[in-house]
Amino acid sequence: MQSLKPLQGHLSRFIKAACLLGLLVSTVSAETKNSHLICRPELSPAHRTELAEKLRAITGWSQLDFDEEGVLRMGGEMEAHGGSRAARELLAAAAEGRALMLLEDASHRADVVFARVNPGRWTKDGAQKPPVYVILIDFADFQHVIGDEAARAAFNEGWAVLHEIAHVVHDSADAEEGANEPGACETLINRMRRECGLAERAEYFFDLFPGQERTAFTTRLVRLAFDLQTPQLKKKRYWLMWDANLVGGIEASKQIAAR
Template identity: 35%
Template sequence: MQEAIGSRVGWLQSPKRRTFMAAFIFLAYLHPLVVRGEAGFRAGLYFSQTSPLTDEQETAVLEDLRQWTGFVEIQPDENGRIVLGDRTGISGGSATARSLILGAMDGADSYTVEGGYRSPEVAFARIQARSDYVNQKAAPGLTRHCWSIQLDFHDYQELRGQAEAISAFDPGLNLLHELAHAVLRLRDSTSQADPLGDCERFINRIRREMGVPERESYLPVNGLAVTPAGTGQRVVGELTFVRIGPDKRIKKFRLTFDVLNVFAVAVVGRRPLV
């Protein structure tokens, strides 16, 4: 088992293979199933009723979205659709985040937020295209996309670090990151020449407007650490966030997590989405 885990981590450490995986994931959601007709199609942003978040998780995501967007009345309706309420009722928040979530809510596509726990396929958050809807009679030439956004709350429990870094990497902001993929067609980093990528660069605009540290790179830096009991080693991933002060000094904030618990759960046993 340890050899299998080491092999899996070694595979992830290769820059070329990580670049391949990032490109593969982006291409995968560009080629969904095409469905004729629009029966049952619902545009907008929804909480899933088949793979739901817990009440506590849903509350946390809504609070995150209120903070990042400033829409204080954001909440789900009786059908799970996330609505904004009074759109003039804004308190703080980021103009960039508001523009993004309005693009999702008022656009032609459908986005469903699903809950997960120790999913082997999801690291913190993931977006997938489930299907395309085409109605040539009612709207010729218009294709509507149905997206699934999965949040794995177990992964966020693995985070260790300074409060400033944790606040810059919460589930709500990662939800906005995934929306930026679909709404704006922004890509993650696929090259060492651009360690941040267009999508996370866009999300950094939100962080900057909110005065929180900005992410330095998309992929974590992995290293080995001795286990607390001193009986072995574990692979630790590190994400770095930076803030430039008024005096131009750069301050760094770090998040760490157990790579195997986040990225390689499939090695030690699959867990289904809940």
């Protein structure tokens, strides 16, 4: 795809985008281990495969996969081939922490813009059980994303899930509304993108595509910028674009919900 033209004039409004990520370290053991990330039974085999593929590419753990119980199995630091060390450290920290994270298919849900994490609640004996979080993934939203290949590689289901995990593990925040930066959570994810040689997300918020503010089009195109640092120390900008009427996130109530 061609790069989109640079934005002209003011952005009419900023809109909170999908949630994406953050971390720092803990020790990473040498052997394969189970994480505290578990698929809900309803998460289809196709989506599990899709998600595992994306996470393998990001982490460099070629053995990473969901087992028959839907538990994410990872590798040790020694078993990594390329990929992002920070991403491996985040998953290792998630494995060593107390919190349980359930992966749920939220495809076609209007209140989920790409992905989001919600605190869960045990129905019985909650006090004796570890904290639980539900990571909602709207796989359908990612199908609506078009744009530069360099930006698409830096924005998919794998990146989104890592972002939500970082919220749980590090309690890191997203950018404040209107802020012109990626926010603490995405800053960690950008470190992972850098380690993978990918473009970094320039801002947390997406904005309306120029000219869309006043139209009565049935589509509401929005866009999100990514920057790739070139060897010449220049930044090259790439864009993602999608129809917010299909993905969601335009209405204020949904902006608040997107974390």
